[in-house]
Structures are given as structure tokens and as C-alpha cells.
Amino acid sequence: MTQQGVRWTADQVLALAPDTxxxxxxxxxxxAGPWSEAGSSGEGAVWGLCKGSGSTPYQTVVDIADITGxxxxxxxxxxxxxxxxxxxALGLLLLWTGADGRVPAAQPPEWAREWLSARRKGAESKQGPDAEPGPSAPADPExxxxxxxxxxxxxxxGATELEQRLSDLLRGGIAAAEQTGYGLWEETAARMVDAQAPGLAARVRELGAIPSSGPGWPVRxxxxxxxxxxxDQGWLHRERLPDALAGTVRSRVGLPTPAQGPPVRDRWLVLAQYDTADSKLTTRRIWLHGTECGRxxxxxxxxxxxxxxxxxLPVGLALDAELTAHPGAGQLRTDLGEQFAAPAPTAARPxxxxxxxxxxxxxxxxxxxxxxxxxxxTLREVIPTPHADGWQLADAEGGLxxxxxxxxxxxxxxWRLVALSGGxxxxxxxxxxxxxxxPLTAWPQGTGEAVPLC
Structure with missing residues (x-):
């Protein structure tokens, strides 16, 4: 990414957009129409002036090589x-993705150079030998x-109270949940929040929506x-669980489980990125694959x-960075640590x-x-085919x-996947x-680029 001529695809740029x-x-x-004085440097910067509704064009600059953040x-x-x-910024990056010279190699203008220099000097001071120490162990461990x-x-x-409420529900019959409405579950969820168990609260709220979810809801x-x-039982008897499973229980209940262990450096392929949202929070999930460690x-x-x-992190890029895993059995969550190079396009596939x-x-x-x-x-060689009222991914080799x-x-x-496959x-x-x-991301046969599906 820091080399001139190495460009993102339009899909990778649009994956950065905050909304539709x-x-x-x-x-x-x-x-090219609204842009003037556009340029890019070999150090990973892109800039340009975009004509707006006013007399002064907007000054836009993007630091792609944000290797310290x-x-x-x-x-x-x-x-x-x-x-x-x-x-x-999105339009400038889309202009830059073209290979027709509309964003030529150049030296940044003063207004762009000042911002880029300030950013990188600030990052270096934070990581230098004289930098302020980051968050560490509590001052008072006791x-x-x-x-x-x-x-x-x-x-x-909270878990003990929830066990009693579940017992009451089963004693009165599952059918009674349809008459009690959502209010009972919301009140129970609030009790779990008071008990500082947000994981339990989230699962309780899901129970409240099941009676209105259609046929077969009692089974669900x-x-x-x-x-x-x-x-609940896992938490109440956590001292009898293996350490890894106990860590999973703590995470599912909602207790913080900070990343632990040595960081793993690899070239991480960005497999997928998508957001989910509720009334209070937007959660972004980014899936990565280590091209060397295979994780x-x-x-x-x-x-x-x-x-x-x-x-x-746009899909299809590779990131040379360190990741540190969270504890727990089968836990895939990690924290992103030091980055050693800017994200760059890659032909690698999982x-x-x-x-x-x-x-x-x-x-x-x-x-x-x-x-x-x-x-x-990652499924290899599957074909999307219609089936009954939906779709399925059929194994091209005759499997499931x-x-x-x-x-x-x-x-x-x-439909993007169906079109990409073409049978x-x-x-x-x-x-x-x-x-x-x-399905979240697809690669066509041959050397085609990753295509996001979400």
C-alpha cells in the first residue's frame, strides 16, 4: 500500500462507508469532475480539493499508511x-482506485503535509522510548x-434469581409465556443488568421475542x-469447570475478559466485515485469517x-500486525496490537x-x-442453488x-453471490x-478478487 501503483478496489473503499x-x-x-489538485505519495497519502456548494473547495486528505494506529x-x-x-474522503479514494492517472504521484501540498506530519509525529511520540506508559495493572490490586x-x-x-424465574415458567407451562407478554422479560433483563450480568440480560431479552416468532415457538x-x-449453572459452579470453559462462561455472562498471552504476528487476511446494531450500540465484526499460522x-x-x-478494515486486504487472544474455550476474539505495515491488497485466499x-x-x-x-x-467449490423456499450451497463434488x-x-x-457464481x-x-x-465473502474461480456479500 505504501508503493505507488498498489491500489484498493472500489469494493474495498466502499466497505469503509459508515452507512448506505x-x-x-x-x-x-x-x-474526476469535482476534483482538482489530486495526488498521492509513496508514503501512503492521498489528497485533493473537491468542489462543493460554496466558493472554497473542500480540502480532503487520507492517510492510508496509518501503520501506528x-x-x-x-x-x-x-x-x-x-x-x-x-x-x-470516499470519493477521493474511489478516484484513486482507478489506474488512469487521475490521482498522479506528487508531493503533498502544505495543508495536507501539515496534517500528515502532525499525525505521524504524534504517533511516534506515543510509541517512542520516552512515551507515557499506557494503562497497566491497578494501583491497588487489593x-x-x-x-x-x-x-x-x-x-x-442474579443467576440464582433467574433460575427461579425459569423454574416458575416451566412449572406454569411454556404456553403461559404467550400471555405474559414482553414486559415480564424486560423486567427480568433489567434485574440482570442490576446484577452486572449484561450477557444474561441479552439472552433474557431474546426470550421475550420468541412467542411472537411464528409457528414452532414453544420448541424454540x-x-x-x-x-x-x-x-446459569455454569456460573454457579464455575469453580468445578476447566479453566478454558470457565473463561467462556465468564465471557458469556458478560464479565470483561481482557486479552491475554503472547501476541501473534502474522499477515492477516481480512475475510469479512459487517455491523449489527440495537438501540444503544453498534457492533462491528471483522474476521481475519492468518496466512502463516492458519488461525x-x-x-x-x-x-x-x-x-x-x-x-x-476493507475485505480483501492483508494486514501485517500482532493479535492477542482473549481467554476462553474456542474463543476467537482478539485485540489488534502493533501494525507493521499499511493494509495492502493480496491475492491470498483462506x-x-x-x-x-x-x-x-x-x-x-x-x-x-x-x-x-x-x-x-470457508467453503471450497460450492454452487448456490434454489431449494424449496430458500437457497442452499451445494458441494460441487457431490457432498452435503x-x-x-x-x-x-x-x-x-x-443475489450478488448467485451472479458471481453463474452456476x-x-x-x-x-x-x-x-x-x-x-455467506459473507466470495471468491470466483481463478484469481478473482474477494467480493463482500454483506
Whole structure:
């Protein structure tokens, strides 16, 4: 990425957009018309002046080679937008992706050079030998231990109360849940929040939506109650669990589990990135694959309601960086540490498995984490085909066919996958779970680039 001529694809740029309107507006600015004095440097910077509604054009600069930070590219624009990146930054990067010389190699103008220099000097001072030490162990370990014990006592009280409420539900009959409405579950979830067990609260809220989820809801309600009971019992008897499983229980209950252990440096391929949101929080999930270690890792980034998370890594890039894993059985979550080079396009692909191997891997993962909804896996040579009321991914070699999850069948990404395949086998990365397979990224046959599906 720091070498002139190494460009992102349009899909990789648009993956940075904070929302759909920004993606559309940025696409309209990805032409030469509104831009002047655009240029790029071999150090990973792109800049330009974009004509706006006023007499003064907007000054836009993007630092692609943000190798010292953990939030991907950095942006600066003189427009009043509060979105990052704004439509001008997206348009500039789309202009830069072209190979027609519209963004030639040049030296940055003074206004861009000042911002770039200030950013990089600030980053160097933070990482230098005289930098301020970052967060470390609590100043008073004994006080921290007492706080942890008090929280554990509150969680235990909440789990005990939840067990009683589940017993009352089963004693009165599952059918009674349809009459009690959502209010009872919301009140129970609030009690779990008071007990400082947000993981339990989230699962309780999911119970409240099941009675209105359509035919067969009593079976789903019983299944979810059983999993919630298992989590309660895991917490109440955590001292009898293996350390790894106890770590998983703590994480599922909602206790913080900071990353531990030595960092792993590798060239990490960005497999997928997508957001989920509720009324309070936007969660971004980024799946990575270590091209040397072969591990799959998950990065999580959060933003308050209405705000996009800061961390953004476009699909199809490779990142030379260190990752540190969180504790827990089968835990894939990691924290992004030091980056040694800017993200750059790559022709690497993750090794794929058959559909039968994919289901087997999900089953093995469930032994380590019974509350796991899905498991990341790459399918090799599958063909999307219609089946009954939905779609499935059929093994081109005559193996099993995995149904596509109902939620994925309504997304535009499915039709993108169908068009990409054209009846031929494709490689697909996604999440394999009890409801089927959710495709997230696909690679056509040959040396085609990664195509995001979400």
C-alpha cells in the first residue's frame, strides 16, 4: 500500500462507508469532475480539493499508511460532516482506485503535509522510548480484587434469581409465556443488568421475542431456556469447570475478559466485515485469517447508537500486525496490537473445506462453547442453488448441501453471490450455525478478487 501503483478496489473503499447514504454519495464523487489538485505519495497519502456548494473547495486528505494506529485509514476533510469517512474522503479514494492517472504521484501540498506530519509525529511520540506508559495493572490490586468479588456476588445473586424465574415458567407451562407478554422479560433483563450480568440480560431479552416468532415457538422457547439454564449453572459452579470453559462462561455472562498471552504476528487476511446494531450500540465484526499460522480471528469494535465504530478494515486486504487472544474455550476474539505495515491488497485466499467438514467443525466448536450460534468457515467449490423456499450451497463434488440462513436470503448479497457464481463453483467464507450458513465473502474461480456479500 505504501508503493505507488498498489491500489484498493472500489469494493474495498466502499466497505469503509459508515452507512448506505454515505456509500451512494461517495460513489457520485468518485469521478474526476469535482476534483482538482489530486495526488498521492509513496508514503501512503492521498489528497485533493473537491468542489462543493460554496466558493472554497473542500480540502480532503487520507492517510492510508496509518501503520501506528489500530483504526485503519485516517481522514481529514474541511467539510462540516460528522461522518468518518465523509463522502468526500470516499470519493477521493474511489478516484484513486482507478489506474488512469487521475490521482498522479506528487508531493503533498502544505495543508495536507501539515496534517500528515502532525499525525505521524504524534504517533511516534506515543510509541517512542520516552512515551507515557499506557494503562497497566491497578494501583491497588487489593481494591481491584474486592471489586471483582463484589461483582461476582451480584452476578451470582442474579443467576440464582433467574433460575427461579425459569423454574416458575416451566412449572406454569411454556404456553403461559404467550400471555405474559414482553414486559415480564424486560423486567427480568433489567434485574440482570442490576446484577452486572449484561450477557444474561441479552439472552433474557431474546426470550421475550420468541412467542411472537411464528409457528414452532414453544420448541424454540424451551431450547433457549435450556441454554440459559446451562449458562446459569455454569456460573454457579464455575469453580468445578476447566479453566478454558470457565473463561467462556465468564465471557458469556458478560464479565470483561481482557486479552491475554503472547501476541501473534502474522499477515492477516481480512475475510469479512459487517455491523449489527440495537438501540444503544453498534457492533462491528471483522474476521481475519492468518496466512502463516492458519488461525481465524475476530476483531470487535463498538460505536454508540448512531455512530459507526472506529475500526474499519476493507475485505480483501492483508494486514501485517500482532493479535492477542482473549481467554476462553474456542474463543476467537482478539485485540489488534502493533501494525507493521499499511493494509495492502493480496491475492491470498483462506483454505476451504467441504460442506461436511464445515458442519463437523461447528459441532466440535459447540463442545467448547455450547452457547455458540455459529462458527466461521470457508467453503471450497460450492454452487448456490434454489431449494424449496430458500437457497442452499451445494458441494460441487457431490457432498452435503448447506441451507442458507433465512436472514441471508433476503439480503442483496445473496443475489450478488448467485451472479458471481453463474452456476460455477465459488469459494465462500461465512458463518456456519444451527440455522444454516450465512455467506459473507466470495471468491470466483481463478484469481478473482474477494467480493463482500454483506
Amino acid at each position: 447514504p454515505s456509500r451512494k454519495a461517495g460513489s457520485r464523487l468518485g469521478i 489500530s483504526a485503519g485509514p485516517a481522514y481529514k476533510c474541511s467539510c462540516p460532516s460528522r461522518k468518518f469517512p465523509c463522502k468526500h 481494591a481491584a480484587r474486592r471489586r471483582a468479588e463484589r461483582r461476582a456476588e451480584r452476578v451470582t445473586a 422457547m424451551l431450547e433457549e431456556c435450556a441454554l440459559l439454564h446451562l449458562l 481465524t480471528a475476530l476483531l470487535l469494535s463498538y460505536g454508540a447508537a448512531g455512530r459507526v465504530p472506529a475500526l474499519s 483454505p476451504g473445506v467441504s460442506t461436511a467438514q464445515a458442519t463437523s467443525r461447528y459441532g466440535e466448536a459447540l463442545r467448547m462453547d455450547p452457547w455458540l450460534d455459529s462458527w466461521p468457515v 448441501a448447506l441451507p442458507v440462513t433465512p436472514s441471508a436470503t433476503s439480503r442483496p448479497g445473496l 460455477a463453483p465459488v469459494t465462500v467464507f461465512g458463518e456456519c450455525g444451527h440455522q444454516g450458513f450465512t
